[in-house]
Every structure is written in structure tokens, then in C-alpha cells.
Amino acid sequence: MTDGRVLDVQGLQAGYGQVTVLRDVGLYVDPGEVVVVLGANGAGKTTTLRAICQSVWTKGSIRVTGREMRGKDTADVVRAGVAHVPQGRGTFNDLTVLDNLEVGAYVRRDRKNVNADIELWFSIFPRLEQRKYQRAGSLSGGEQQMLAVARALMSRPKLLLLDEPSLGLAPLISQDLFRHFGAINREQGVTMLVVEQNANLAFAIAHRAYVLEAGMVSTSGSAAELREDDAVRRAYLGV
Ligand SMILES: Nc1ncnc2c1ncn2[C@@H]1O[C@H](COP(=O)(O)OP(=O)(O)O)[C@@H](O)[C@H]1O
Ligand SMILES: [Mg+2]
Numbered sequence: 337m338t339d340g341r342v343l344d345v346q347g348l349q350a351g352y353g354q355v356t357v358l359r360d361v362g363l364y365v366d367p368g369e370v371v372v373v374l375g376a377n378g379a380g381k382t383t384t385l386r387a388i389c390q391s392v393w394t395k396g397s398i399r400v401t402g403r404e405m406r407g408k409d410t411a412d413v414v415r416a417g418v419a420h421v422p423q424g425r426g427t428f429n430d431l432t433v434l435d436n437l438e439v440g441a442y443v444r445r446d447r448k449n450v451n452a453d454i455e456l457w458f459s460i461f462p463r464l465e466q467r468k469y470q471r472a473g474s475l476s477g478g479e480q481q482m483l484a485v486a487r488a489l490m491s492r493p494k495l496l497l498l499d500e501p502s503l504g505l506a507p508l509i510s511q512d513l514f515r516h517f518g519a520i521n522r523e524q525g526v527t528m529l530v531v532e533q534n535a536n537l538a539f540a541i542a543h544r545a546y547v548l549e550a551g552m553v554s555t556s557g558s559a560a561e562l563r564e565d566d567a568v569r570r571a572y573l574g575v
Contacts, residue, residue, distance in 0.1 A: 342367055342495045342527050343388070343418075347396035350380075350387035357383045359551040361396075365495060365529050370521050372538040372559070373531040374572050375548035381531035382423050384548065385497045388529075389413050389420050401494060414443060417494030423503060425484040429473030433464050436472050436483055440490030450490070457486040460520065478509035482516070489526065498530040502537055510537055517541055535572035539563050547572075 341364050348361040357380045365371045375381045386392045388400075390410050398405045400416040420426075427436050437457065441450045458465035461482045467475060472483055481501050488496055498517070502510035518541035520526050531548075532538040538545065542559040547568060555565060562568045 340367060341365065341399070342369075342401060343529065344399040344402075345388065345397065348384075348387055348398065349395040350383055350392050352383075352392060357392075357551050358387060361387075361548070361551070361553055363529075363546050363553065363556070365527060367527055368521070368525055369543045370517070370528045370530065370541050372542040372545045373529070373548050374533070374535050374538060374545055374562075374568070375531070376533065376571070379548045380551045381533075381548060382499055383551075385420060385422075385499050385529075385531060388418065388497060414491070418497060419488035419491045419493035419495070420497040421481075421484045421488045421499060421501065423499040425480050427472040427480055427483050427487060429471065431472055432469050433472060433475070433483055434468040436487050437490050440487035443491050453490055453492070456524075457489060460516065461486055476509075477505050478513060481505065481513055485517070485520075489520070489524075494527065496526055496528045498528060500532055501530070502532065502534045510534065511540075514538075514541055533572075535563075535568065 343365040345361060345363050348358055349356060350358040361384060373381055373384060383392060387394045388398055390405060390408055390413050394406055400418055403416060405413050405416060437454050444450060463479055464483055464486060472480060475483060501513055514537045521528055530538060539559050545559050545562045546553050547555040
């Protein structure tokens with residue numbers, strides 16, 4: 337039963353020029369799930385998301401709602417319903433908060449619902465509403481990450497890809513951000529694939545997890561299972 341999958345990646349290889357970073361990655365995401373890919377620095381987490389978006393070379397299969405994306409353009413992957421929040425945020429610093437959200441809706445045809453969505457994400461992230469005419473570049477790191485996520489959600493994606501959203505944020509700010517992600521998944525039904533080094537944060541909202549080591553999936557299972565796994569605990573939970 338793979339037809340209903342939002343994302344189905346099989347035998348994925350990917351890299352840069354002569355360099356192969358992903359050697360064999362298989363993973364899937366079902367509708368409504370939060371799936372996390374855990375991995376140390378350099379494991380290939382960012383490359384995995386870039387491969388899904390077709391911004392690096394790839395081999396293997398990457399299906400989004402059943403359609404093969406390998407060999408297509410990044411724009412086709414976006415049109416298939418994938419929104420990517422890259423590492424280091426991905427907001428337009430010189431645009432206002434409001435303009436960033438408008439830009440995020442550019443792929444949509446249902447223009448009349450765009451304003452309603454802006455109001456929805458403002459209600460979920462009130463700090464963004466308070467700062468709607470401020471330049472994105474003037475926001476704090478946590479606010480910029482909220483904006484990057486709200487901007488991505490403006491495309492009403494079938495799958496939201498988040499690249500280490502906690503990077504560079506203070507622990508309490510990261511926790512708050514992840515609480516928001518959990519609520520957005522539960523209340524708005526947004527399906528997410530999150531790559532993280534911080535397992536404590538990720539396990540708080542994940543349904544399932546994969547561990548990526550040197551470009552290969554070494555372990556996978558439910559978040560509850562992996563949280564009890566000794567190797568995972570030692571490597572990623574510091575216990
Ligand atoms: N543009 C690039 N050109 C060549 N190698 C790269 C490039 N970007 C990343 N790499 C290499 O790919 C490997 C995985 O990187 P990355 O996917 O960014 O890991 P992670 O996000 O898990 O920290 C690293 O060894 C890194 O040096
Ligand atoms: Mg990375």
C-alpha cells in the first residue's frame with residue numbers, strides 16, 4: 337500500500353559533482369504524519385531535502401503523491417505540493433513580513449483564499465502579525481524561522497520540508513517553535529518531514545523517525561521505539 341503516500345523515496349543516491357553524499361536512502365511519509373530524519377552534522381540531512389527538491393543530482397526514485405519527481409525541475413516539485421524551508425531560514429530580508437507571506441502564495445490559483453490564510457497564520461503566530469510591516473531582516477532568529485514556515489505554508493503544501501529549524505536558536509525558542517509545528521500538524525493537518533540534530537525536540541512531535549549516518553538510513557521506526565533505542569539514546573539524546 338504505497339499509493340496514498342505523500343512521499344516515497346527509494347534507493348536514493350545524491351550528491352554534488354563527483355561527490356556522492358547519499359548512498360542509499362529509503363523513506364516515506366504518509367498523509368498527516370510528522371516524520372523526522374535525525375543525523376549528525378554532515379550525515380546528509382540537507383542533501384536529502386535538496387534531493388527531494390531536485391536541486392542536486394539524484395538517482396533512484398522520489399515519488400510525491402505517486403508521481404515520480406526524479407529528473408524534473410525544482411519548480412515541478414513545488415507544483416506537486418512540496419514546500420521547502422531551507423537551512424538558515426529562507427525569508428526575503430528586505431521584504432516586510434506581509435510581503436513575504438504574499439510571495440509564499442505565488443503558486444496558488446485560489447487567490448481569494450490567500451488573505452484568509454494570511455489571517456490564519458497570523459492567528460497562529462501573533463508575533464508575526466504584530467510585526468507585519470517590519471522588514472523580515474529586522475526580526476529575531478525565532479521570528480524569522482516562524483516567518484519562513486508561515487511563508488512555506490502559504491503555498492498550502494501537501495508536504496512541508498523543514499531543514500534544522502532549531503539551528504542557531506536558544507533552547508526555549510526552539511521548544512516554542514516545535515510546539516507550534518506540533519499544533520500546525522494536529523490542527524491544520526499539515527504533513528511534515530523534518531531533519532534535525534536535536535532529537536529531543538524532534539521526538540516531541542514526530543510520529544516516526546529515521547536515523548541517517550554517512551548517507552545511509554541506519555535505523556528507523558516509530559518515534560516511541562527510537563526514543564528507547566540504546567544507540568539512538570547515546571548518539572542523539574545524550575543519555
Ligand atoms: N555544495 C557541496 N559540494 C560538495 N559537497 C557538499 C556540498 N554541500 C554539502 N556537501 C557535503 O555533503 C555532506 C553532507 O552534507 P549535508 O547534507 O549538508 O549534511 P547535514 O545537513 O546532515 O549536516 C558533507 O560531507 C558535506 O561536506
Ligand atoms: Mg544540514
